[in-house]
Amino acid sequence: MDHQFLGDSFDIIKGFWEELLRGWAGLYACSRFYPDKDLQEKFTRLTGIEMLPPDNPQIPYSLFNDPDKGITLKDENELISKLDQRKHISISTIIKKLKNGARCVITFDQSYNRNYSKYRNREYQLKEKMKHLKKKSNIYSFYYSHAPFLFAFQNEKDMVKVKNKLVNKGIPEDKILLIT
Numbered sequence: 001m002d003h004q005f006l007g008d009s010f011d012i013i014k015g016f017w018e019e020l021l022r023g024w025a026g027l028y029a030c031s032r033f034y035p036d037k038d039l040q041e042k043f044t045r046l047t048g049i050e051m052l053p054p055d056n057p058q059i060p061y062s063l064f065n066d067p068d069k070g071i072t073l074k075d076e077n078e079l080i081s082k083l084d085q086r087k088h089i090s091i092s093t094i095i096k097k098l099k100n101g102a103r104c105v106i107t108f109d110q111s112y113n114r115n116y117s118k119y120r121n122r123e124y125q126l127k128e129k130m131k132h133l134k135k136k137s138n139i140y141s142f143y144y145s146h147a148p149f150l151f152a153f154q155n156e157k158d159m160v161k162v163k164n165k166l167v168n169k170g171i172p173e174d175k176i177l178l179i180t
Contacts, residue, residue, distance in 0.1 A: 010147060013147055014049060014108075015046065015049070017049075017106055018048045018049045020169065021062045021104065021165075024162075025060040025061050026061050027049050027062045028050055028052035028053075028062070029044075029047075029051050029052065030051075030066070031052065033067055034051070034066070061102060061103065062102060062105065062106065063102040064105075064106045065089050065093075065107040065108065067088050067089045068087040069110055070109035070111025071094070071107055071109045071129055071150060072088040091136065092136075094150075098139060098154050103158055104158060104162060106150065106151050123145070126143050126177060130150075130178075130179045133152060139154065140152070140153045140159040141159070142163060143176070144171070144176060145175055163176055
């Protein structure tokens with residue numbers, strides 16, 4: 001995240017995610033995407049989302065990834081520079097975070113190819129990322145399609161629980177993109 005974007009409308013939504021998951025699996029942010037302490041503190045004050053401690057919490061927790069661009073299908077070791085690592089996150093890293101104890105991983109994802117003739121439309125590309133998660137590690141997921149945010153889970157029960165929390169808060173089901 002860049003200082004210039006702090007306080008935009010997406011941060012309001014991020015605070016909503018924190019409130020939604022509180023009491024089920026509290027939401028923490030991955031500090032990799034916030035380059036300095038000042039930005040981390042301002043982000044926490046604005047959204048209520050604290051940085052994930054070095055030792056994962058002993059209680060059920062969720063993780064928020066906030067790359068500048070979004071999710072890439074490249075492996076993490078292909079993201080060479082620190083700047084690349086702040087701009088993107090790989091599918092394999094999302095899977096690893098779930099396997100390391102996160103109950104839910106939410107990732108802000110603005111990364112899609114706008115060359116429609118080659119890569120089809122945005123929804124198609126989002127579904128391809130979800131299919132990749134499912135095929136690679138049996139990870140359940142959905143997108144809140146407005147922003148878009150990817151929600152990933154180790155099991156279907158947790159996915160349905162969070163999806164229902166969103167719907168019960170008034171989010172229309174047609175704003176939740178699932179693969180079938």
